[in-house]
Amino acid sequence: MDTDFHQILLAYWERFLFVVPKLLIALVLLAIGLFLAGRLSALFSRRLHRRSADPLLADFLTQISRWVLSLIALLVALNVLGFSGVVGSLLGAAGVSAFIVGFAFKDIAENFLAGAILAFNRPFHIDDTVQIKDLVGHVVALNLRTTLVRSFDGKHISLPNSMVLKEPLTNYTRDGDLRSDFLLTVELGADATPDQPTHIILNYLKTVPEVHTGAKAPYVNLEKAALTTVDLRVYFWGDSDDYRRGVLQLKSRLMQEVKQELVGAGFQVPALAG
Missing domain, CATH: 2.30.30.60 (SH3 type barrels.)
Structure with a gap:
């Protein structure tokens, strides 16, 4: 019994000694392959960023190249270990599909394909x-x-x-400009008409450098008229490259300054809304 157990241990030891050199070679090749994958993808990234005006697509293609090169390094290591049958099945169309679904799961594969579509269709860019x-x-x-x-x-x-x-x-930032609006309620005097506060608003907006003019000049619509008040909606265009400053903060500033202009002209503004 002891002799049989000793022979089994010896057989396993001999198999281990036979596998160790291949395992070491495979690990070395895998490490070299991963190192080269990182270097080559970095080189690929620099060239893409120099030649492409879209950093979003360049970054996505760089990530794909790194994963592809890393996968090649893994397949080479598996081949050295003697798993040529596994490598061959992975390289087949059915094998690759089974590998993606089995290893990465369905949601990961779906997100990867969605990322590829987003990268090439480009509904947005970095910082949009x-x-x-x-x-x-x-x-x-x-x-x-x-x-x-x-x-x-x-x-x-x-x-x-x-x-x-x-x-x-x-x-909000793809075209570089965006139209915003706000609503204000103006109390009219006995002889005032809606045209008077409208002219005051438009004349003031023309003096604001951030507000566009020309084909995208500001305008005012009369939305509601009561006995002594009118609701005026003010529309204007501004730069949207910096959405917070060019749209949100500009709108907030204009709401306050337009109210001050109307109050300074003798009108009361009881309500102001975005």
Whole structure:
């Protein structure tokens, strides 16, 4: 009995000694392959960023190249270990599909494909201000599985690419300008007409450098007229590259300054709303 156990241990030891050199070679090749994958993807990234005007697509393609090169290094290591049959099945179309579904799971594969569509369709660029459902923030990065968005209060939120692709997406900064509006209620005097506060508002807005003129000049609509008051909605265009300053803060400032102009002209403004 002891002799049989000793022979079994000896057989396992001989197999271990036979596998060790291959294992060491495979580990060395895998380490070299991963190192080269990092260096080559970094070189690829620098060239892409120099030649491409879209850093979002460049970053996404860089991530894909790093994963592809790392996968090649893994397949080479498996081949050295003698798993040529496994490598051959993975390289086949059915094998690759089974590998993606079995190893990465369905949601990961779905998010990866959604990320590829987003990278090539480019509904947004880095630093664009977007709204997805109730979330509004700046696009920070598009990764293989997630889209990273930084909200205005500094939170970094990772959204699954499949959700970003499926949900309605509003891009506030793509065209570089955006129309905003606000509503104010103006009390008219005995002889005043809605045209008078309207002229005061438009004349003031023409003096604000941040407000666009020409084809996108501001205008005022009369939305409601009561016995002594009128509701005027003021529309104006501003730069949206910096959404917080060019849209939100500009709107807040104009609401206050327009009210001051009307009060200075003798009108009362009992209500003001965005």
